[in-house]
Amino acid sequence: MKKQYLATPGPSPVPEEVRLVLAEEIIHHRTADFRAYTARAADNLRKIFKTENDVLILAASGTGAMEAAVANVIGPGEKAVTIQGGKFGERWTELVEAYGGRALVVDVEWGESPDPGEIKALLNENRDAKAVYATLCETSTATVQDIEALGKVVAETDAILVVDGISGVGAVDMKTDEWGVDILCVGSQKALMLPPGLAFISVSEKAWKTIRSTQRTAYYFDLVKARKSAEKNDTPYTSAVSMVRALVRATDIIVEEGIDAVLDRHAKLARATRAAVKALGLELLSKSPSDAVTAALMPEGVDADDLRKIMKERYGVSVAGGQKDLKGRIIRIAHMGYMDRFDVVAVIAALEMTLAGMGRDVTLGVGVAACQKVLLDG
Amino acid sequence: MKKQYLATPGPSPVPEEVRLVLAEEIIHHRTADFRAYTARAADNLRKIFKTENDVLILAASGTGAMEAAVANVIGPGEKAVTIQGGKFGERWTELVEAYGGRALVVDVEWGESPDPGEIKALLNENRDAKAVYATLCETSTATVQDIEALGKVVAETDAILVVDGISGVGAVDMKTDEWGVDILCVGSQKALMLPPGLAFISVSEKAWKTIRSTQRTAYYFDLVKARKSAEKNDTPYTSAVSMVRALVRATDIIVEEGIDAVLDRHAKLARATRAAVKALGLELLSKSPSDAVTAALMPEGVDADDLRKIMKERYGVSVAGGQKDLKGRIIRIAHMGYMDRFDVVAVIAALEMTLAGMGRDVTLGVGVAACQKVLLDG
Numbered sequence: 101m102k103k104q105y106l107a108t109p110g111p112s113p114v115p116e117e118v119r120l121v122l123a124e125e126i127i128h129h130r131t132a133d134f135r136a137y138t139a140r141a142a143d144n145l146r147k148i149f150k151t152e153n154d155v156l157i158l159a160a161s162g163t164g165a166m167e168a169a170v171a172n173v174i175g176p177g178e179k180a181v182t183i184q185g186g187k188f189g190e191r192w193t194e195l196v197e198a199y200g201g202r203a204l205v206v207d208v209e210w211g212e213s214p215d216p217g218e219i220k221a222l223l224n225e226n227r228d229a230k231a232v233y234a235t236l237c238e239t240s241t242a243t244v245q246d247i248e249a250l251g252k253v254v255a256e257t258d259a260i261l262v263v264d265g266i267s268g269v270g271a272v273d274m275k276t277d278e279w280g281v282d283i284l285c286v287g288s289q290k291a292l293m294l295p296p297g298l299a300f301i302s303v304s305e306k307a308w309k310t311i312r313s314t315q316r317t318a319y320y321f322d323l324v325k326a327r328k329s330a331e332k333n334d335t336p337y338t339s340a341v342s343m344v345r346a347l348v349r350a351t352d353i354i355v356e357e358g359i360d361a362v363l364d365r366h367a368k369l370a371r372a373t374r375a376a377v378k379a380l381g382l383e384l385l386s387k388s389p390s391d392a393v394t395a396a397l398m399p400e401g402v403d404a405d406d407l408r409k410i411m412k413e414r415y416g417v418s419v420a421g422g423q424k425d426l427k428g429r430i431i432r433i434a435h436m437g438y439m440d441r442f443d444v445v446a447v448i449a450a451l452e453m454t455l456a457g458m459g460r461d462v463t464l465g466v467g468v469a470a471c472q473k474v475l476l477d478g
Numbered sequence: 479m480k481k482q483y484l485a486t487p488g489p490s491p492v493p494e495e496v497r498l499v500l501a502e503e504i505i506h507h508r509t510a511d512f513r514a515y516t517a518r519a520a521d522n523l524r525k526i527f528k529t530e531n532d533v534l535i536l537a538a539s540g541t542g543a544m545e546a547a548v549a550n551v552i553g554p555g556e557k558a559v560t561i562q563g564g565k566f567g568e569r570w571t572e573l574v575e576a577y578g579g580r581a582l583v584v585d586v587e588w589g590e591s592p593d594p595g596e597i598k599a600l601l602n603e604n605r606d607a608k609a610v611y612a613t614l615c616e617t618s619t620a621t622v623q624d625i626e627a628l629g630k631v632v633a634e635t636d637a638i639l640v641v642d643g644i645s646g647v648g649a650v651d652m653k654t655d656e657w658g659v660d661i662l663c664v665g666s667q668k669a670l671m672l673p674p675g676l677a678f679i680s681v682s683e684k685a686w687k688t689i690r691s692t693q694r695t696a697y698y699f700d701l702v703k704a705r706k707s708a709e710k711n712d713t714p715y716t717s718a719v720s721m722v723r724a725l726v727r728a729t730d731i732i733v734e735e736g737i738d739a740v741l742d743r744h745a746k747l748a749r750a751t752r753a754a755v756k757a758l759g760l761e762l763l764s765k766s767p768s769d770a771v772t773a774a775l776m777p778e779g780v781d782a783d784d785l786r787k788i789m790k791e792r793y794g795v796s797v798a799g800g801q802k803d804l805k806g807r808i809i810r811i812a813h814m815g816y817m818d819r820f821d822v823v824a825v826i827a828a829l830e831m832t833l834a835g836m837g838r839d840v841t842l843g844v845g846v847a848a849c850q851k852v853l854l855d856g
Contacts, residue, residue, distance in 0.1 A: 104503065111504045111719055122500035122720065125482065126489045126673055128796055159539045159675055160698065163715040167698040198697040289716060295504055297537055297675050297718035317695050319576040320538065320545040337541040338667060340675035341489055342500065418506055 105417040107447045109239045109267050109393040109434040111289040111296050114346075115353065118293060121346040129341050135333035137348050142330070144351030148292075148359050149269060149284055151276035151302050156326045157347070158299040159340040162266035162287030165299035166195055168321035169262045169283045173231050173307070174201035175315035181206060181222055181232040181259070183214045183250075186240035187423050188264055192233035199317060204229060210426070211241045211386040211395075216249040223257045230310060231260045231283075237268030240423050242395035242432055243386040244272050251280035260307045266290060266299075270354065271366040271392035271436040282307035288343065291366070291392060291436040293350045298343050303327070366391045369435040369444050372474035376448040377433075379470035380455070380462065385430050392436040395422075402458060403428050410454050417450040441475045483795040485825045487617045487645050487771040487812040489667040489674050492724075493731065496671060499724040507719050513711035515726050520708070522729030523678055526670075526737050527647060527662055529654035531680045534704045535725070537718040540644035540665030543677035544573055546699035547640045547661045551609050551685070552579035553693035559584060559600055559610040559637070561592045561628075564618035565801050566642055570611035577695060582607060588804070589619045589764040589773075594627040601635045608688060609638045609660075615646030618801050620773035620810055621764040622650050629658035638685045644668060644677075648732065649744040649770035649814040660685035666721065669744070669770060669814040671728040676721050681705070744769045747813040747822050750852040754826040755811075757848035758833070758840065763808050770814040773800075780836060781806050788832050795828040819853045 106113050127134055138157065145155045158164050170192075174180055178201050182192040185208035196203040204222055208214045214234070223229055232254050237244050247263055254261040260282035265274050269284070270291025276284050282304040289296035303311070303323060311323055325336045354362050370391035374384060377396045385395035398404045404421050405428050411417045422430040431451075435444055448467045455462045484491050505512055516535065523533045536542050548570075552558055556579050560570040563586035574581040582604055586592045592612070601607055610632050615622050625641055632639040638660035643652050647662070648669025654662050660682040667674035681689070681701060689701055703714045732740050748769035752762060755774045763773035776782045782799050783806050789795045800808040809829075813822055826845045833840045 104505075106504060106506065108506050110716065111506060114504050116501075119501040119503070119720075123494075123497040125497070126484060126492050126667075127482075128484065128486050128489060129674070131796075159537075160542070161537045161716045161718065164538065164698050170697075195697050198700075199695060287716070289504075295718065295720040296507070296716040297721055317577060319548075319573050320542050321698075322576075338488065338539045338665070338674040340539065340673065342497075342673040343675055418509075 102416045105443065105446055107434050107443070108418050108420045109290065109432055109436065110287065112293070112434055112437040113439065114293055114295055115350070115438050118346050118350045121349045122342050124342070124345065127341060129339040130334070134339070134341060137345050138333040138339070141344055141347045141351060144348070144355050145300055147355050148351060149274060149276045149286070149302050150278065153276065153302045153304045154327055154330060155300060155302045156323065156330050157335065157344060158301065158321065159297070159337070160299045161296050162285060162299050163191065164321060165285035165287070165301045166191060166264055168301055168318065168323055169285055170195040170199050171318040171321050172311045172316050172323045173260070173262070173314055174199050176200035177202065179204055179226055179229045181219060181229050183208060183232070183234045185212060185214065185235065185243060185245065186210050186238035188235050188238055188240060192264070196233070211243050213243065213245045213388045214250070216246070216253045219250060220253045223253065223259060229259050231262050233262045234264070236263050236265040236274060237272050237390040237392050239267040239393055241386055242390050242393045243388050244268065244390040245388070247281060248275070248279045255280040260310050268390065268392055270362065272390055273363050276302055288347065293353070293437040294343065294346055297340055298347060366436060368474065369439065369441065370394060372441070372444055372471040373433055373435055373448070375470040375474050376467035380452065380467040393432050393434045395430045395432045397430055399460070402460065404431050407431065407454055407458065410457060411450050414457070415450040415453065417447055419447065445471055480794045483821065483824055485812050485821070486796050486798045487668065487810055487814065488665065490671070490812055490815040491817065492671055492673055493728070493816050496724050496728045499727045500720050502720070502723065505719060507717040508712070512717070512719060515723050516711040516717070519722055519725045519729060522726070522733050525733050526729060527652060527654045527664070527680050528656065529680050531654065531682045532705055532708060533678060533680045534701065534708050535713065535722060536677045536679065536699065536704070537675070537715070538677045539674050540663060540677050541569065542699060543663035543665070543679045544569060544642055546679055546696065546701055547663055548573040548577050549696040549699050550689045550694050550701045551638070551640070551692055552577050554578035555580065557582055557604055557607045559597060559607050561586060561610070561612045563590060563592065563613065563621060563623065564588050564616035566616055566618060567613050570642070574611070589621050591621065591623045591766045592628070594624070594631045597628060598631045601631065601637060607637050609640050611640045612642070614641050614643040614652060615650050615768040615770050617645040617771055619764055620768050620771045621766050622646065622768040623766070625652070625659060626657045633658040638688050646768065646770055648740065650768055651741050654680055666725065671731070671815045672721065672724055675718055676725060744814060746852065747817065747819065748772060750819070750822055750849040751811055751813055751826070753848040753852050754845035758830065758845040771810050771812045773808045773810045775808055777838070780838065782809050785809065785832055785836065788835060789828050792835070793828040793831065795825055797825065823849055
């Protein structure tokens with residue numbers, strides 16, 4: 101017997117009651133029964149995203165929603181600001197270029213939040229920029245970006261603000277309407293406690309105006325068509341019926357707990373994880389750490405990927421590693437979605453035992469105690 | 479208590495053992511464990527598609543695979559032949575135009591198979607046409623098209639043959655390599671006994687050559703990137719892990735039965751359904767009926783959609799209706815995937831009882847008996 105602990109920033113664990121919905125018999129998607137599921141899922145998502153905007157459900161992984169947010173907005177030769185502070189920020193640039201757009205790239209040091217003043221200046225110089233593409237939680241560096249500040253800057257222009265909230269929303273606060281996020285992209289497999297395979301996108305009136313005026317290359321991800329279907333709680337192409345029914349269950353759980361209570365829980369788990377990491381003498385990678393995932397720099401002489409391998413093979417605990425320049429240098433511990441205090445305790449305990457097993461000088465229990473202190477005090 | 483019978487051409491019923499796989503705990507997609515699932519799924523699909531070509535798995539519904547087959551093949555202003563004999567043929571035209579291509583539309587009467595001579599002449603006149611887009615089983619009319627004949631015509635040209643096999647493959651024979659199908663698109667929710675949410679695409683060497691020479695607008699559906707990942711049994715973006723594991727189980731069942739035995743079973747159920755329809759004095763819509771689904775014209779005075787509503791509400795049996803001009807005129811009975819002889823008997827029995835309930839002169843049991851005769855003899 102070996103229990104498995106999935107502490108990776110997507111896919112993340114899914115509650116049994118949600119998984120059992122996936123096992124139910126198939127129903128047809130063009131029925132009143134199924135339309136009621138679609139309507140309820142969209143209502144729940146609006147509460148979680150804190151928006152009154154349209155919320156559309158796509159049968160795709162999160163990148164599909166990102167593609168929709170570019171394919172419907174950027175025509176050939178059109179400009180967009182892309183904020184790059186990690187691997188997922190780079191995806192925005194790639195997408196804008198794939199659709200023939202001109203990306204005005206803002207490079208942000210990995211682990212930091214962008215400077216709103218820089219974006220403001222860039223938008224002043226490029227009044228024809230159609231959109232600013234940002235990332236709520238840059239998972240590759242476990243960094244949360246200040247979307248509220250960006251929203252203030254972008255709201256004063258004709259550009260729309262598009263946010264990749266794929267691995268943040270549900271773990272990190274997203275006040276879509278209050279902050280002026282025109283398009284929000286979210287995936288199923290992060291804080292929303294579902295398997296990968298669904299993506300969600302919310303679209304503001306300002307964004308619809310931009311979309312309508314764009315020479316679009318979109319079919320599967322055509323948002324205008326998706327909106328027309330969504331008015332009847334339908335989708336243009338076959339819905340992923342089992343996943344949508346599971347989505348209702350998973351978001352019912354979140355809405356019942358209350359999104360702010362869910363966010364508080366995430367914040368506490370994140371504080372506990374950060375306290376443990378520091379107590380173990382490790383450094384946090386991010387200067388603006390996310391409450392969805394924590395990135396810890398490994399000490400000299402410890403290869404993060406060796407450590408991860410041992411944690412997985414010896415203890416059944418999966419954490420993520422670093423990408424590109426960070427490969428082998430960091431581990432990323434997710435604490436999002438269906439995770440509670442003792443999941444975090446288990447991961448920290450395994451981390452201590454793995455470091456000790458690798459011959460590092462670790463006082464067993466130090467990280468766990470730091471974790472417990474936060475969990476006890478609140 | 480009311481048992482439900484899903485006899486719609488997608489989504490179709492899913493075996494319990496496959497649904498239970500969906501309920502299993504989530505595993506991470508960037509692991510050796512998961513790569514083994516991906517490899518096995520692709521191997522099984524190659525056997526079912528009768529191909530040695532690359533088979534790629536996309537997190538999307540079937541239309542996503544169709545988009546990939548256009549976005550990677552047709553650049554701005556480039557020509558393609560699209561064969562339209564129903565709603566799904568029209569989708570090819572829409573896709574080619576969405577990607578800035580020029581569709582050379584071949585209209586085929588709904589319910590008939592295209593004339594290969596006409597395609598040949600068109601390709602002779604348009605030697606720069608990059609592809610011919612066809613449909614194996616045009617679900618909207620329950621018609622199977624002669625892909626083998628098209629393959630012979632297209633193989634003599636530089637164009638590639640792209641086939642929408644979404645609602646046919648697994649129910650109707652598809653000799654991908656023997657017939658020269660360069661790109662085949664398939665969906666999970668038809669004869670492959672899975673929920674909607676995955677799409678599959680096989681790509682020949684000839685098609686890769688075309689793809690490499692194309693100015694492509696593809697990101698989420700970038701086949702070159704997908705192939706590169708598939709070489710390591712991976713995907714560029716997060717895999718729909720639960721669905722892929724269920725795919726392995728569902729295709730294991732098909733491969734174990736043997737694809738030709740599975741096709742024979744479908745052929746027999748289709749013959750039984752057609753015999754029943756005729757015995758009830760109804761006409762088949764299609765001159766080239768598919769073994770995946772049967773379309774029956776309703777007699778004068780019977781609105782097909784009224785009949786479907788009664789069948790569903792009174793007897794729990796779901797069949798599909800007609801689209802566009804056929805709305806209200808036909809019912810479409812699926813017999814694909816996880817359906818056996820008594821599912822077909824049940825549907826025919828419900829059809830008889832519904833017609834009788836609507837005041838039609840029906841001898842109860844006549845259709846069922848015709849059905850049984852085929853099932854017994856065949």
